[in-house]
Each structure stands twice: as structure tokens, then as C-alpha cells.
Amino acid sequence: MKLSTWLRPGMLIKRWVLLLMLGLVMTSLGLAMGLAWVYRNYDFPHRVSGLVQAVTLQFIPHPYREMLMLMVGGCLVVIGFIQLSRSLLSPFLEQRADGQGLAEIIHAHRFGPAQPEFRVVAIGGGTGLSTLLRGLKAHNVAITAIVTTGDDGGSSGRLRTEFNIPPPGDIRNCLVALADSEPLMSDLFQFRFPEVGSPLDGHSFGNLFITAMTQVTGSFERAVAESSRVLAVRGQVMPSTLENITVCAEMADGQVVRGESRITQYRGRIRRIFLDPERPEAYDPAIIAILSADLIVLGPGSLFTSVIPNVLVNGIAHAIRFSPAVKVYVCNVTTQRGETDSFRAVDHVQALHDHVGGPLVDYVLVNNNFEPSRRIDPALGIAPVSLDGIDRLQDVGVILRDVVCDEQPMRHDPAKLSAALLEIVREAKSTARTADFGEVREPAAITGAVGGMATPAMADARRRVSRQ
Structure with missing residues (x-):
């Protein structure tokens, strides 16, 4: 929460804060005048006069008495105002997935989203x-x-072969990395089914989700875009x-290895990488x-x-x-x-x-x-x-x-x-x-x-x- 954001002209914040402060000052002056009249015109019993003098800070000389009251009162007003605002607005702020603070939300409402650097x-x-x-x-x-989109191993490779789509694994990792969604949703996309003898063995839920979205929307790029909306992704992810x-590799010994997963398993020195189709x-x-x-x-x-x-x-x-x-x-x-x-x-x-x-x-x-x-x-x-x-x-x-x-x-x-x-x-x-x-x-x-x-x-x- 930046102070410069709060102080920007047009936020419609400063005027109401000043009006609130003016109201507090006028109310305080009214109370002070009333208390001063009582103090001057009413004789307190001897047994409570010492207490009255202590409460009214008679033991502190002028003008330090007034300065102390102003500082303590100002701090209490600011702290109270901030905490009250947080208490009233916290149910709404907690529902936001992007984690923006109150100043940023108001700023975006008044002036539109901030331009990226x-x-x-x-x-x-x-x-x-x-x-x-x-x-x-x-x-x-x-x-x-x-x-x-060359991944051919694990869950991505299986889905790529069975459904003839680009491998979703790296796309999924990037979506989760950029996500502003609830942590539970990110954990769900990264969840991998255990090896228990099921057709789902080793599959990531996020990979399955993107694959299903591809079938529903009719295209892989549309599936990635819709998955980005689900995860409230801050940015774009595309193949x-x-x-x-x-992905193919020509090794130093002349051998040609096909497939991203097989290249690292070959354990040989790579001379060059090429694609098929080229x-x-x-x-x-x-x-x-x-x-x-x-x-x-x-x-x-x-x-x-x-x-x-x-x-x-x-x-x-x-x-x-x-x-x-x-x-x-x-x-x-x-x-x-x-x-x-x-x-x-x-x-x-x-x-x-x-x-x-x-x-x-x-x-x-x-x-x-x-x-x-x-x-x-x-x-x-x-x-x-x-x-x-x-x-x-x-x-x-x-x-x-x-x-x-x-x-x-x-x-x-x-x-x-x-x-x-x-x-x-x-x-x-x-x-x-x-x-x-x-x-x-x-x-x-x-x-x-x-x-x-x-x-x-x-x-x-x-x-x-x-x-x-």
C-alpha cells in the first residue's frame, strides 16, 4: 500500500479524510470548551481534586500539555481509522484472487488498471x-x-499421443506459476495421481483439465486461454x-535420438538439435x-x-x-x-x-x-x-x-x-x-x-x- 497512491489527485479520498478530521477537531473543541467551563465554575471536592488535576495534566506546563494531547490524539485517530476500514472491508478484500491492496483497488477504479512498466x-x-x-x-x-511443445514423456507424452494435442505439461506449470487463484486451485492443477494400477496413473490433474478443455472448446489455444481464466493468470501463456x-538430437557419435525424454537418457554429447517437421x-x-x-x-x-x-x-x-x-x-x-x-x-x-x-x-x-x-x-x-x-x-x-x-x-x-x-x-x-x-x-x-x-x-x- 503506497502513500503516493493514496495522495494522487482524483482518488476522492483526501477530501473526505480532511472533512472527517475537521469534524473530529470541531467536536473536540466543543468538548474542551465544555470541560473548561466546568473546571472553572465548579469546585471539586478536595478528595477528588488531585485526580482531576492528574487527568487534566496540570502537572505538565503549557504548551507541552497541548502538544502531548495533540500527538496522542492524532495517533489514535489514524490507527482507529485504518483498523476500522480494514475491519469493514476485509470480507470484500479477502475474496479477491489478485491480492491487491485497498489503495490499488481504488486507484484502478478511478483511473483504470496501471500501465505495466x-x-x-x-x-x-x-x-x-x-x-x-x-x-x-x-x-x-x-x-x-x-x-x-516438444515434451514426449510422462503424462504430457501420453496425452499428446492419445489425443493428438500439444503436450500440456509445460503449459500447465507456467499457468500455475502465473496464477493468482486460491492456493488450493494451484495445488489441484499440480496434483499427480499415484501409481495404483489405474489408467490415471502418473497423470497430472492440470494436464487432464487442459486436455478436457481442448475437447470442449475445440482447440488447444482456446483451452489454454480458458484455463488461464480459471486460474486468474497474471499474463499470457502460449505455445x-x-x-x-x-525434438531430435544428432549426437557426437553420429547417432540420431528422437524424443525429448530419450535425449537426456542417451547420456551422450549433443552435436545439434533439430525438429521433425524441420x-x-x-x-x-x-x-x-x-x-x-x-x-x-x-x-x-x-x-x-x-x-x-x-x-x-x-x-x-x-x-x-x-x-x-x-x-x-x-x-x-x-x-x-x-x-x-x-x-x-x-x-x-x-x-x-x-x-x-x-x-x-x-x-x-x-x-x-x-x-x-x-x-x-x-x-x-x-x-x-x-x-x-x-x-x-x-x-x-x-x-x-x-x-x-x-x-x-x-x-x-x-x-x-x-x-x-x-x-x-x-x-x-x-x-x-x-x-x-x-x-x-x-x-x-x-x-x-x-x-x-x-x-x-x-x-x-x-x-x-x-x-x-
Whole structure:
């Protein structure tokens, strides 16, 4: 609840508060005049005169007596007014799923919904994308999640095969991550039926719900939209393509592995990823969201099975390049067994750019806090992503931040990650605006990452200035 929101002109709050205060002051003055007349014209018995003097603070000299009464009375009025308002309005506020405070509700009623600071498009899949979305949801940004549809394992894979629909699992995770619904509803969507010999074994209720909604509405995209309404999702979730794609990998030994789940099980080094069909058509609303974004985030998540499959969809990589948004690749905090064993941060970026034929992002965000990773069990076969050789990246600005989760050192912290990304886009936008006026400055928050390294956005700003 921000004081500036309450004090904004047109809220129709201040005038009534002032009127209330005026009424209290006038009433208090009337009572004070009456008490003063009684005190002057009535002789109190000796046995109660001491009590009367104590109650009327006769032992405190003027004007401190009046100042004390004003401060105590003002505090009591403010506390009483706030608590009374909360008591009267709490039944209505508790019914709201979006968690907005009273000031925000009144502000939206008077002036309409607040305009988001940035339009953010997050591209990826799996738990990494849902982690990012949980952090972004806490900020005033318009969020669009573009999700890979190559999952072929577990509940999603079975539903995909049986009903010929895109796999709903990653979509479901993103919907829950962005949901403002009651916690029970989110828990229900994530509920997975136990293995008891039933046809429902291993199925997630959310997957079944989206599948049923697809049958009812007649289309997968309509089912996702209606599921978003049920969960009161703060943002949009959409697939990168509606085509039935299979993620395939050509391994270093020449073997071709088909299927996202089989790629990680193969435990071999991946040479390249490709899709079958090779160039599936992108979902049009996803292209529109990318072109109108202020910030495009790729990752975090499985590099070869969650991030890269999205940019291989026909039109996605081209739209990212053409978009005026700030583009950031979020590197994983640890390697992933079966996908990125022994990969450094520079290897992640190089693999991404190799698959799309050149640079795609402006910045790469890499974790530089390795303290929590010391708790990772070596038997898991994973390690923190190394920074070795990262200074050789010439086409990408490198930003080092503490974005790891202290409790789960294999994952990003949603709050840290979202704060770092918004800091990047604010600094980049500020640099671009300054460059338009003929002066280029490199924000310390970014250039201090790796030896004052300049970024592509800064280089472009210099070129524009030199042409002026």
C-alpha cells in the first residue's frame, strides 16, 4: 500500500479524510470548551481534586500539555481509522484472487488498471521458465510466456499421443506459476495421481483439465486461454507452435535420438538439435508478442530440450532479431546431466547461436555466486556452470549476478532473477535514450560485470552517434 497512491489527485479520498478530521477537531473543541467551563465554575471536592488535576495534566506546563494531547490524539485517530476500514472491508478484500491492496483497488477504479512498466516475453520450458515467471509476477510488468511443445514423456507424452494435442505439461506449470487463484486451485492443477494400477496413473490433474478443455472448446489455444481464466493468470501463456513436433538430437557419435525424454537418457554429447517437421510454423500470437516486447528472456531451463527447440520454430528467431526489445539469455546455474555435461557459460551461448546461425541476444546473465553449490552432492553428476573463457564472447554483453537460490543451489532464485533482468532492461533503455540525444554512457551496473565489457546495444548507440 503506497502513500503516493493514496495522495494522487482524483482518488476522492483526501477530501473526505480532511472533512472527517475537521469534524473530529470541531467536536473536540466543543468538548474542551465544555470541560473548561466546568473546571472553572465548579469546585471539586478536595478528595477528588488531585485526580482531576492528574487527568487534566496540570502537572505538565503549557504548551507541552497541548502538544502531548495533540500527538496522542492524532495517533489514535489514524490507527482507529485504518483498523476500522480494514475491519469493514476485509470480507470484500479477502475474496479477491489478485491480492491487491485497498489503495490499488481504488486507484484502478478511478483511473483504470496501471500501465505495466515493461512488456516481457519469456521463452523456454520446464521448471526453469516457471521459476522465472514466479519472480516476474511480483513486478508491474506484462508477461507473455512462450513455451516449447516438444515434451514426449510422462503424462504430457501420453496425452499428446492419445489425443493428438500439444503436450500440456509445460503449459500447465507456467499457468500455475502465473496464477493468482486460491492456493488450493494451484495445488489441484499440480496434483499427480499415484501409481495404483489405474489408467490415471502418473497423470497430472492440470494436464487432464487442459486436455478436457481442448475437447470442449475445440482447440488447444482456446483451452489454454480458458484455463488461464480459471486460474486468474497474471499474463499470457502460449505455445511456440501448434504443430505436433518431435525434438531430435544428432549426437557426437553420429547417432540420431528422437524424443525429448530419450535425449537426456542417451547420456551422450549433443552435436545439434533439430525438429521433425524441420520448420514448423510459429503460433502467430507468439510472433506478435515478441515483436512488441520490451524485454525478451530466453531460459533458464534445459538448453537443448527447452530453449533451443523454441528458436528453431520457423519465424521465432527472426522475430527475436527484428524485435526492438532487449534480449537476454539466462544461463543455467549448473550443468545438466545428459545435456550440458562440463558445459561452461560460453558453451551455452555458443550452442544457442550455432543453432540459429549467429548472435541472437544482447546479453547473457550468468550466476557468480558459487557458495551454495558447495552443498550439491557430487554423486548427482552436475557442477556449477564455469565462467572460464567468458571474456572471449565478443557479440554478447556478459552480466554477472548472484541469481542462485540459496536453498536449492541447482536452481535460480525467482526474486533475484527477476530483479536482475529488470535492472538490465532499465539500464539498457536508459542508455538508448541517452544515445538518442548524442551522448553515450555505459551504465556501471552492466559494464562492471566483466571488465567493463561493452554490449551490442552500446556499440549500436556509438554508431548512431558517430553518424549524427
